[in-house]
Amino acid sequence: MPDFWIIGPIAWDLALYVDRIPASGHFVQAGESVERPGGTGANVAVALSQAGGRVHMVGYVGADAAGQNMTMTLTAARVDVDHVQVLPGHTSSVVLLIEPNGERTIIGIHADLLHTITIPVEAVAPGDIVYFAAWHDSFTAAAQAMAAAGALVTSVPPGTTPAMQYLIGSRNDFSVIPEEATVIVTEGAKGVTVYSSGKSDHYPAIPTDAVDTTGAGDAFAAGFLWEIGNARPLAEGVHLGLAWAATTVQAKSSMPKTSSAPQSGEDRSTP
Template sequence: MPDFWIIGPIAWDLALYVNHFPESGHFVQATESEERPGGTGANVATALSQAGARVHMVGYVGADPAGQRMTKALTAAGVDVDPVQVLDGHTSSVILLIEPNGERTIIGIYPDLLHGITIPAAAVAPGDIVYFAAWHDAFAPAAQAMAAAGAMVTSVPPGTLPAMQYLIGSRNDFATIPKDTTAIVTEGADGVTVHSADGTDHFPAIPTDVVDATGAGDAFAAGLLWAIGGKRPLVDGVQLGLAWATATVQAKSSIPIVESTTMDG
């Protein structure tokens, strides 16, 4: 299994479970609240580390209590946090409004500083897997350099560069489906569609009761990357990603759930 480099948000979440989404100007009472680790990058990194991979987290935290909590949480999960930078400002933080059907609405609290981080492109080795869990155009030179060094570079949209072997994201993330890159499009309850040079393949979702949809996309990406790292066919990665996402939405958590029965595939 190669090393994984995950570049993306590290966040502290405030989850509020509500009976309905409030209309403009109206009041809603949370039935439950919870502070917990989150952030798309941290979620994917934690899931891969829990599955047994060597994972390097590239992102930032602020010099505040939330940053200290997130650094401890990642370290406890076995993630290498040496590339995590401490920047002036706040650690990313979001409010999650989660409805009874599990759907969540996300509200960011502080400005995103991710575009200002330094990516250690020279540290990657041939065969490593790089995943941009968020994309800024400022990342393009580092992404190209990592690909030139022999790493497999993947990203969420719109990271449409020659370096990208896979684009992984939800239907809403894709303005258009690229023709020169394999695009893996998650569609919630409708499953996943893979667009590649070989055509289009659709994979249905695994039926389940959704408690909290937070982290489902991150769980899918982690399962897919885990299978790719193990040099398994893409179809196996999609199926494993769907299994991890299904386990995740059944729990009240931002961090993906990696079931022991699926860690090895």
């Protein structure tokens, strides 16, 4: 099993459960509110670590209470935080408006400083898996260097396509489907479509009752990367990602709720 390097946001979330998204100028009362750990990078890192992976988190927190909470959350999940930088100011934070069907609307609070972090290119070994859970053009040189050194580099779109083996994102993230990489498009309740070598394959989602879709895409990415890290076929990565996403949407949480990752020789069929 290679090491996983997750580069992306670490955030403190305020989740508000509402019966509807208010129209402009209108009022809505939250039925429930909760502060909780989140951020797409931290979500993927924790999910992979819970499955048993060696995971290095690359990102930043602010010099505030939320940053301390997120550092403790990652450390408790056995994620390596040596490359989590503490920057002056605030930890990333978002407000989540979550409707009864589980769909969420996201409102960012503080400016994103991820583009200012230093990526530890030299620490990544050949065969390691690198996942950019967010993308800035300033990451291009690091991504290309890690790919050239033998790491398997993946990203959310747009990514640096020549450096990427896989691009993973929702349908709304793609204006066009790049041809240079294997593109994995998540489509919520419709499932996932994989574009590769000029053809496409569709995988239906696992039916489930969603209460909170926050972190579902991160759960999918983590499940997919876990199987790729275990040298399993792409289809098995998609199936495990869909299973982890289905488990995640059944819980009120920003971080993925994953079932145990199957070990070598165990049944890998999705529930």
